[in-house]
Amino acid sequence: MEEQLKNDFEKSFKNSNFSSKSISLKKEFLNKFIKDGLPNKSLENWKFSDINQIIKKEIGDLSFYNDISTPNKIDSAIYLNGLEQNSIVFINGRAEKIDFQFEEKNKIEILDDFELNNNYSEINSLIDLNSAFVEKSFKILIKENYSLKKPLVIYHYTNKKIKSKNINLRLNFILEKNSSLKLIDVLNDISEKNFINTFYSFKLNQDAILKNYKIDNKNNNNIKYSFTNIEHEKNSLSETFIVSSGSNFNKNEINCNLNGKYASAFINGIFSLNKKKHHEIRTSVNHLTELTKSYQLIKSVLENEARAVYQGKIYVNSEAQKTDGYQLSKAVLLDETTEFNAKPELEIYADDVKCSHGSASGSLNENSIFYLMSRGLNYKEAKELLIKGFLLDVVEKITDSEIKNLIKNIVGLKE
Amino acid sequence: MLKINNLKAKVEEKSILNGFTLNINPGEVHAIMGPNGSGKSTLSNILSGKKGYDVSGEILFENSDLFSLETEERAHKGIFLAFQYPLEIPGVNTSVFLKTSLNAIRKARGEKELDALEFLKLVKQKSKDLKFDEEKLNRQLNVGFSGGEKKKNEILQMSILNPKLSILDETDSGLDIDALKIVANGVNSLRRKNNAFLIITHYQRLLDYIKPDHVHVLMNGKIIKSGGPELALELEKKGYESFS
Ligand SMILES: Nc1ncnc2c1ncn2[C@@H]1O[C@H](COP(=O)(O)OP(=O)(O)OP(=O)(O)O)[C@@H](O)[C@H]1O
Ligand SMILES: [Mg+2]
Numbered sequence: 001m002e003e004q005l006k007n008d009f010e011k012s013f014k015n016s017n018f019s020s021k022s023i024s025l026k027k028e029f030l031n032k033f034i035k036d037g038l039p040n041k042s043l044e045n046w047k048f049s050d051i052n053q054i055i056k057k058e059i060g061d062l063s064f065y066n067d068i069s070t071p072n073k074i075d076s077a078i079y080l081n082g083l084e085q086n087s088i089v090f091i092n093g094r095a096e097k098i099d100f101q102f103e104e105k106n107k108i109e110i111l112d113d114f115e116l117n118n119n120y121s122e123i124n125s126l127i128d129l130n131s132a133f134v135e136k137s138f139k140i141l142i143k144e145n146y147s148l149k150k151p152l153v154i155y156h157y158t159n160k161k162i163k164s165k166n167i168n169l170r171l172n173f174i175l176e177k178n179s180s181l182k183l184i185d186v187l188n189d190i191s192e193k194n195f196i197n198t199f200y201s202f203k204l205n206q207d208a209i210l211k212n213y214k215i216d217n218k219n220n221n222n223i224k225y226s227f228t229n230i231e232h233e234k235n236s237l238s239e240t241f242i243v244s245s246g247s248n249f250n251k252n253e254i255n256c257n258l259n260g261k262y263a264s265a266f267i268n269g270i271f272s273l274n275k276k277k278h279h280e281i282r283t284s285v286n287h288l289t290e291l292t293k294s295y296q297l298i299k300s301v302l303e304n305e306a307r308a309v310y311q312g313k314i315y316v317n318s319e320a321q322k323t324d325g326y327q328l329s330k331a332v333l334l335d336e337t338t339e340f341n342a343k344p345e346l347e348i349y350a351d352d353v354k355c356s357h358g359s360a361s362g363s364l365n366e367n368s369i370f371y372l373m374s375r376g377l378n379y380k381e382a383k384e385l386l387i388k389g390f391l392l393d394v395v396e397k398i399t400d401s402e403i404k405n406l407i408k409n410i411v412g413l414k415e
Numbered sequence: 416m417l418k419i420n421n422l423k424a425k426v427e428e429k430s431i432l433n434g435f436t437l438n439i440n441p442g443e444v445h446a447i448m449g450p451n452g453s454g455k456s457t458l459s460n461i462l463s464g465k466k467g468y469d470v471s472g473e474i475l476f477e478n479s480d481l482f483s484l485e486t487e488e489r490a491h492k493g494i495f496l497a498f499q500y501p502l503e504i505p506g507v508n509t510s511v512f513l514k515t516s517l518n519a520i521r522k523a524r525g526e527k528e529l530d531a532l533e534f535l536k537l538v539k540q541k542s543k544d545l546k547f548d549e550e551k552l553n554r555q556l557n558v559g560f561s562g563g564e565k566k567k568n569e570i571l572q573m574s575i576l577n578p579k580l581s582i583l584d585e586t587d588s589g590l591d592i593d594a595l596k597i598v599a600n601g602v603n604s605l606r607r608k609n610n611a612f613l614i615i616t617h618y619q620r621l622l623d624y625i626k627p628d629h630v631h632v633l634m635n636g637k638i639i640k641s642g643g644p645e646l647a648l649e650l651e652k653k654g655y656e657s658f659s
Contacts, residue, residue, distance in 0.1 A: 368504055371504070373487045374487075375512075375516035375576070376491055376517075376520040385507055389504055389506025392506035393505070
């Protein structure tokens with residue numbers, strides 16, 4: 001892999017206009033990645049999802065150079081229907097369109113010049129890989145007191161032109177004081193056997209509100225990793241909702257730092273997996289000052305050799321008195337070939353806190369199925385109704401009613 | 416309508432029903448009384464098609480072999496069981512469930528499914544008749560319902576589905592006296608020449624309101640005595656002991 005990495009790396013900045021400073025920094029990241037390699041199960045964070053093995057098995061050899069010089073045509077079928085939206089369309093990792101048609105132009109700043117820093121390098125080697133190879137790093141800034149009128153939908157689309165490739169994406173969002181953004185990530189792949197590595201960072205200044213809905217529901221053979229970092233200043237709020245279903249493998253990592261009083265983070269999600277899919281959500285919510293709040297609810301429905309992993313950590317430092325932290329995961333295993341791994345973790349150094357966590361998994365209640373069948377529903381209908389019922393309360397956590405309905409449609413909860 | 420002949424049922428080598436025989440004709444109301452653990456709920460479950468029993472014997476419902484029918488097919492044919500312990504189904508709206516159920520049955524019978532408006536009209540009328548709090552229709556099925564409310568919900572379902580054979584497994588337990596009268600009225604108003612009821616109860620009281628044609632005493636998985644309504648009174652006085 002080392003030779004491939006080096007060759008692809010040379011190619012990647014031949015046609016680009018990175019500064020020499022950027023290039024030398026990128027080289028550092030590359031060397032660090034070469035040294036560490038892909039994460040594997042000997043690392044605590046990766047013990048349930050050995051991405052090194054998974055890539056080896058599902059893809060084999062990866063290539064890392066992604067030629068973004070030629071534009072791709074956007075198929076209008078990719079757009080979410082019935083939703084007025086701003087949009088950014090990535091096709092095979094190339095930004096084809098950035099459109100804030102519903103917004104006041106001077107309230108949003110978009111920069112696509114590369115800006116690297118070492119801040120995240122400690123997290124894992126995939127961030128280094130991302131830093132070394134990402135072509136453009138987008139920075140989107142929402143001005144003070146501005147709330148986007150319509151959601152921003154980011155389409156992550158891939159087509160048949162790529163195979164066995166590693167695609168790296170990077171977006172930084174800065175929400176200035178009292179601004180707000182609703183962001184929907186839609187994953188949609190026609191391509192097969194690629195490894196897509198996405199890195200988002202959000203800075204929420206005082207009173208800012210971020211709602212991020214990450215939707216992976218189209219069946220595909222790709223391997224995905226996404227890391228999201230959210231910095232919360234005073235009284236800011238983030239709501240993250242994950243629909244984890246479509247890709248062959250997907251690991252979503254969400255890191256929230258609650259730096260300012262009254263900041264709060266909500267992370268909810270659904271795993272709906274079949275056919276040997278393996279997905280993970282790993283969260284770490286860091287309560288770093290007093291009077292902050294976090295809430296997490298993850299529900300899984302698994303069948304047919306699927307595996308879901310939820311590692312959720314709540315960290316409360318010694319200053320973070322009056323922290324309110326909650327975390328719960330529940331899984332329904334539809335057959336005996338499935339597996340759900342939950343690793344809830346509380347690490348608390350303050351004494352006046354309210355924190356709880358829990359996890360439960362089991363099969364559907366046969367008596368409930370019998371009850372529904374005795375009312376005329378067949379086995380499949382009874383099962384589906386119970387599953388819908390099981391998933392409903394987590395979808396109900398979505399605070400935006402338009403997007404809630406959209407997601408209800410997507411996960412089949414619409415009556 | 417229903418012919419049960421020499422029904423035996425076992426669970427994990429434990430015999431629960433030991434040669435149970437019963438005939439129910441259209442238009443009749445039968446009551447079964449029997450001590451705890453005598454096999455009443457097991458009988459109801461088997462009639463509705465619950466899996467997990469080792470059964471032998473014969474059950475014919477309108478001349479078709481019940482054992483060859485799935486639970487939902489029995490419901491389509493008009494068998495209804497009001498559960499002794501109705502289940503709570505989180506996340507499933509009561510009214511949506513009722514509509515799904517009714518339309519599944521109508522569809523299987525080749526009848527037109529009801530649209531939202533027609534259904535609403537029907538469910539409102541039936542709720543009113545049974546004094547079932549309409550607000551509960553918008554709650555999750557049986558979740559947070561009181562014991563009596565759950566039982567009333569069973570009767571509401573029965574009156575909406577309008578079955579041919581209704582099996583009421585201790586529907587009266589847990590009902591207050593007013594609710595008991597309402598439920599009894601509900602049953603009486605559904606009585607027709609072409610349908611039948613099998614009422615399982617521990618208390619003669621219910622039979623003051625729903626007059627049975629036949630009363631049976633079940634012990635150790637077998638009917639040990641049958642008679643008219645007077646048998647219930649006798650049981651009430653003497654207890655099961657005197658029959659064993
Ligand atoms: N699935 C099962 N596994 C083991 N034993 C069972 C099972 N179902 C029923 N039984 C046993 O069979 C016997 C009859 O049970 P059943 O529920 O039919 O009684 P019942 O007459 O309805 O009693 P009650 O008046 O208390 O409702 C009981 O001893 C019960 O413990
Ligand atoms: Mg019983």
